[in-house]
Amino acid sequence: MENKTQLPKSGTPRSEVLKQLASLHQVDTKWREGRAFSLVYHESDEHTDFLKNVYTMYFHENGLNPGAFPSIKKFESEVVSIAAHLLNGGEKAAGTMTSGGSESVMMAVKAHRDWAYATKGIKQPEMILPITVHPAFDKAAHYFGVKAIKVAVDSDQKVDLNAVKAAINENTILLVGSAPQYPHGIMDPIEDLAKLAKSKGIGMHVDACVGGFMLPFLRKLGREIPPFDFAVDGVTSMSADLHKYGFTAKGASVVIYKDKDLRRYQFFVSKDWPGGLFASPSVTGTRPAGSIAAAWATLHALGEEGYLRLYRDLLETVKKFRAGIEAAGLHIIGNPVGTILSYEAKDANIHVMADLMESKGWFVDRQMNPDSIHLTITPANAPIVNQYCADLKESYEFAKAHPELGGEGMAAMYGMVAKLPDPTMVNQFLYQYMDQRYET
Ligand SMILES: Cc1ncc(COP(=O)(O)O)c(C=O)c1O
Numbered sequence: 418m419e420n421k422t423q424l425p426k427s428g429t430p431r432s433e434v435l436k437q438l439a440s441l442h443q444v445d446t447k448w449r450e451g452r453a454f455s456l457v458y459h460e461s462d463e464h465t466d467f468l469k470n471v472y473t474m475y476f477h478e479n480g481l482n483p484g485a486f487p488s489i490k491k492f493e494s495e496v497v498s499i500a501a502h503l504l505n506g507g508e509k510a511a512g513t514m515t516s517g518g519s520e521s522v523m524m525a526v527k528a529h530r531d532w533a534y535a536t537k538g539i540k541q542p543e544m545i546l547p548i549t550v551h552p553a554f555d556k557a558a559h560y561f562g563v564k565a566i567k568v569a570v571d572s573d574q575k576v577d578l579n580a581v582k583a584a585i586n587e588n589t590i591l592l593v594g595s596a597p598q599y600p601h602g603i604m605d606p607i608e609d610l611a612k613l614a615k616s617k618g619i620g621m622h623v624d625a626c627v628g629g630f631m632l633p634f635l636r637k638l639g640r641e642i643p644p645f646d647f648a649v650d651g652v653t654s655m656s657a658d659l660h661k662y663g664f665t666a667k668g669a670s671v672v673i674y675k676d677k678d679l680r681r682y683q684f685f686v687s688k689d690w691p692g693g694l695f696a697s698p699s700v701t702g703t704r705p706a707g708s709i710a711a712a713w714a715t716l717h718a719l720g721e722e723g724y725l726r727l728y729r730d731l732l733e734t735v736k737k738f739r740a741g742i743e744a745a746g747l748h749i750i751g752n753p754v755g756t757i758l759s760y761e762a763k764d765a766n767i768h769v770m771a772d773l774m775e776s777k778g779w780f781v782d783r784q785m786n787p788d789s790i791h792l793t794i795t796p797a798n799a800p801i802v803n804q805y806c807a808d809l810k811e812s813y814e815f816a817k818a819h820p821e822l823g824g825e826g827m828a829a830m831y832g833m834v835a836k837l838p839d840p841t842m843v844n845q846f847l848y849q850y851m852d853q854r855y856e857t
Contacts, residue, residue, distance in 0.1 A: 422857045446780040451801035453780040455793040460664040460727060464718070468666045471714040472707035480514075480704030481697070489706045492713035496659070499716050500671045503633045504625070504655055505648040511680045512673035513698040514659075514709055518626035519553040520700050521656035521672035524683045526557035526591065528654065528674065529620040531682040533590035544591040545584045547576035547605055548786075549598040551624060563590070573751040574603045582613060591620040596628040596645040600784050600791060601750045602757030604628075608644050611651030620653040620679075626670065627793075629657020631755050634724045638732070642754065653679060660708070662756070664727070665715040668708030672699075727796070731756050734799045738792060741806025745813050750789055761789040762813060768828035770809075770816035775827070777808045783831065 429437075448457040459465060475489070483490030493514050501510035515521045526544065533539040543564040546554050558565035566589075568580040576594060585592075592614045594605030607623055614621035623645060625632065636642040646655060652675065659669035674680040687695040719727070735756050742749060747760040761767060767788045771781040774790075782791035792798075798805070816822070823832055834843055 447778070448780075448797055451798045451805075452778055454791065454798065455782055457797065458661055458664050458795050459797045460719075461796065464664065464715075467718060468711050468715065471711045472666050475706040475710040478706035480706045480709050481702055486706060489709055492709050496669075496709070496712050496716065497671055497673065500629065500657055500659075501647075501673050504629060504646040504657065504673060506655075506673055506675065507647070509676050510647055510673050511677040512671050513680070513683065514712065515670045515672055515699050516668050516701055516704070516708075517660060517670045518551065518624075518656055518658045519556060521626065521658070521670045522551065522553040522622075522624060523557040523560060524672045524699050525622045525654040525656060525674075526554065526563055527561050528679060528682040529591045529622070530561055530563050532620070532679060535682070539588055539590055541588050542590040543586070543588045544593060545581050545589060546593050547595070547598070549574055549576070549600055549603075549605075550593055550595055551599055551626065554593060554624075564588070574598070574601045575751075576605045576610070578606060578609050578613070581610065585613075585617055585619075589617070589619050591622055593622045593624060596623050596625045596632060597754050597757065598624075599627060599757065599793075601759045601789075602627075602753035602755060603751045604643060604645060604754050606643075607652070608649050611649045613651075614653070615651030621651050623649075623652055623655045626656050626658040627661060627757060628755065629655065629671070630659060630661070630663035630724070631728065634721075634728045635732070635755055637721075637725060638728060640732075640754075647673075647675060659712045659715070663712065663715065664719070666708050666711035668705050669712040728756075730799070731794065731796060734796070734802060735794050737802040738794060738798075738806070741802060742809065745806065745810040747809070747813060750787065756794045757792065758794075759784060759789040759791045761787050762816065765813060765816035766820060766823040766828055766832075767816070768831045769819060769822045769826075770812040772822070772826040772828050773812040773815055774808060777812070779805065779808065783827070785831065785835065788831070788835075 446453045478486045478489060480489050496514055497512045501512060515524060530542050533542055543566055545566045545568055547570055548567050549570055555565055566584045568584055569577045571577050581592060592610050594607045594610045596607055597604045611621045632642050632645060654674045656670060656672050659665040660667045685697050739749060742760050747762055750759045750761055762770060767790060768783060771783050771790060774781050784791050822828060837843055
């Protein structure tokens, strides 16, 4: 690839630029061929064309100022209301849309921080997080000056309640549980956490970024889903991503609070700017209206029946993956609730196996503690289950026969990271990785 590091003096015809884009796109993971297990949520070509139409219609509008675009105000408020009802928040629950799960999480942490300061005078806030919770919470802790207390999980990857209890003190503002967590697709004991939070008068956030637009439909399909939403007394906020299992365009999530009073602590207002009175719901200023409109349009185009159809099919695909993984002799971790699962190899180096899977064209999500491979299963993966499971079996047999390859490829890097005597060295390595990411 030719490097282009400075603004060209003169423009290139758009048709030529488009050709270059199409060619550069060739090197990317072939998610359309089901080669990726996260990052992309594609319901069908028909639905994607529909999303593009809607997004294009609202391509230039700005969700920053609904005064200028009343249709966007309608879309956002209705999306939030639909989500709040799906999550059993009723008429009292209140929220906003955000650009994604991380922003929803950040807003919930900020709102609880400001609530705890205003109502209890807590100046050094702390929140208690299972180690499996998404790093967006650590980011929120870092950005908003809230101390993150990490607690262990049990052998089923669910948060250890006794450890949570022991970590609560007078500065605790928030407990967090996932429904489900990303690494293994496992639910934390939300009812127990919420009961504990309520008894201490503190907040309880359920991170349903993955499950918010999945679990209500799985339950309707007859799957046993433990209570995880506002039906649980003590839950004060939830995050749920539309751009994941809601199958909308990227840049769309909701954060919902038990009531408007708590949501008030999320907002930012400024009265002194010479540019005029300013009020903003979340981190971003300008907000792409396309993703707000696409979320609304998707909820209406699919409706409950559409989601049920989609999840009925997807659960069949998940069943086939599970069967193939287990038949290969690999072990599925814990009791995953829906369409995310992870597996480990008891008698082989799973990173050696992953290296071989990558050489076969799969984009592999590797995990550590325990060493495992993650699958976020979507409709795009349905046609390739058999191929994946055959490659998996072969790669697993290969890894069992070649433990010496643990010293090569990415397996060597994961091995090294696991053995580093000083864990802060891993952060240094990650900072270097970020620098490299911006090298042209
Ligand atoms: C459980 C969970 N929470 C939060 C996030 C963050 O979402 P986003 O990547 O949209 O910012 C993710 C992303 O995978 C997630 O799985």
